[in-house]
Amino acid sequence: xxxxxxxxxxxxxxxxxxxxxxxxxxxxxxxxxxxxxxxxxxxxxxxxxxxxxxxxxxxxxxxxxxxxxxxxxxxxxxxxxxxxxxxxxxx
Amino acid sequence: xxxxxxxxxxxxxxxxxxxxxxxxxxxxxxxxxxxxxxxxxxxxxxxxxxxxxxxxxxxxxxxxxxxxxxxxxxxxxxxxxxxxxxxxxxxxxxxxxxxxxxxxxxxxxxxxxxxxxxxxxxxxxxxxxxxxxxxxxxxxxxxxxxxxxxxxxxxxxxxxxxxxxxxxxxxxxxxxxxxxxxxxxxxxxxxxx
Numbered sequence: 001x002x003x004x005x006x007x008x009x010x011x012x013x014x015x016x017x018x019x020x021x022x023x024x025x026x027x028x029x030x031x032x033x034x035x036x037x038x039x040x041x042x043x044x045x046x047x048x049x050x051x052x053x054x055x056x057x058x059x060x061x062x063x064x065x066x067x068x069x070x071x072x073x074x075x076x077x078x079x080x081x082x083x084x085x086x087x088x089x090x091x
Numbered sequence: 092x093x094x095x096x097x098x099x100x101x102x103x104x105x106x107x108x109x110x111x112x113x114x115x116x117x118x119x120x121x122x123x124x125x126x127x128x129x130x131x132x133x134x135x136x137x138x139x140x141x142x143x144x145x146x147x148x149x150x151x152x153x154x155x156x157x158x159x160x161x162x163x164x165x166x167x168x169x170x171x172x173x174x175x176x177x178x179x180x181x182x183x184x185x186x187x188x189x190x191x192x193x194x195x196x197x198x199x200x201x202x203x204x205x206x207x208x209x210x211x212x213x214x215x216x217x218x219x220x221x222x223x224x225x226x227x228x229x230x231x232x233x234x235x236x237x238x239x240x241x242x243x244x245x246x247x248x249x250x251x252x253x254x255x256x257x258x259x260x261x262x263x264x265x266x267x268x269x270x271x272x273x274x275x276x277x278x279x280x281x282x283x284x
Contacts, residue, residue: 033171043246045239054139
C-alpha cells in the first residue's frame with residue numbers, strides 16, 4: 001500500500017468521523033453558535049417567568065450540517081482523488 | 092306627565108355621564124420578550140426577540156382592550172448568525188422593507204375577570220381581536236391574552252400561532268414545511284406600568 005492510499009484512508013476516516021460527530025450532536029442543520037439560557041424567576045405577581053438570553057455555545061464540537069457537510073464532503077472527495085492517484089502510481 | 096318624562100331623561104343622562112366619568116381607562120406601557128418556535132420534520136428552531144407596546148383597559152370594568160405591540164425584526168435571534176441574516180432577508184421577513192412586526196389590538200372580549208384577589212391582583216382573560224402585520228402583510232388575528240395588575244404594575248401574556256403563508260413568507264423553495272414549520276408558535280410576556 002503506497003503513501004497516497006494510506007493518506008486517502010485517513011481522509012475517509014476523518015470524513016466519517018465528522019459525520020459521526022454531527023450525528024451524535026443532534027443533527028443540527030445550522031451550527032448552534034449561541035445557546036438559549038433560560039432563567040426562571042418569580043415575578044411580583046407570584047408567577048414563575050422564564051426569560052431567555054443567548055450565550056456562546058461552550059461546546060465547540062457542536063457542529064451543524066453547514067460545517068460538517070462541506071468538511072466531510074471535501075475530505076471524502078480528497079480521499080477518492082488520492083486513491084485514484086495512488087492506484088495510477090502503483091500501476 | 093311631561094315633568095316625569097323630563098326628570099326620567101335627566102336621570103338617564105346623569106347615569107350615562109357618571110358611568111363615563113368613572114371609567115378608569117389605564118394606559119400601560121410595556122416591555123418584554125417574544126419567544127418563537129418553529130417545529131419542522133428536519134429541525135426545531137427556537138428564537139427570541141424584544142417586544143414593546145402599550146395597551147389601554149379599564150381594570151375595574153374591563154370591556155374594551157386596545158393596544159399596539161411591536162417586534163423589531165433586526166433584533167430577532169435564533170442562535171446562529173447566518174440563519175438570523177436569512178431570517179431578515181427578502182425571502183423571509185424582509186427587514187429592510189418591513190422592519191417591524193406589529194399587532195394592533197382593536198377590541199377584546201373579556202372571557203374571565205377577577206377583581207383584586209387577596210393578594211391585590213386583578214386578572215383579566217380576554218380574546219383580543221386585532222391586526223397582525225408581518226412582512227408588510229396585515230391579517231386579522233385573534234389572540235388569547237391574560238392581563239394582570241398589582242398596584243401600578245401590569246403584565247400581559249399571550250400565546251398564539253401564525254401561519255407563514257398568510258403573510259406571504261415563502262422562504263427558499265422547499266424550506267418551509269421541511270426545515271421551517273408552516274406555522275410558528277409565539278409566546279409573549281410583557282411587563283410595565
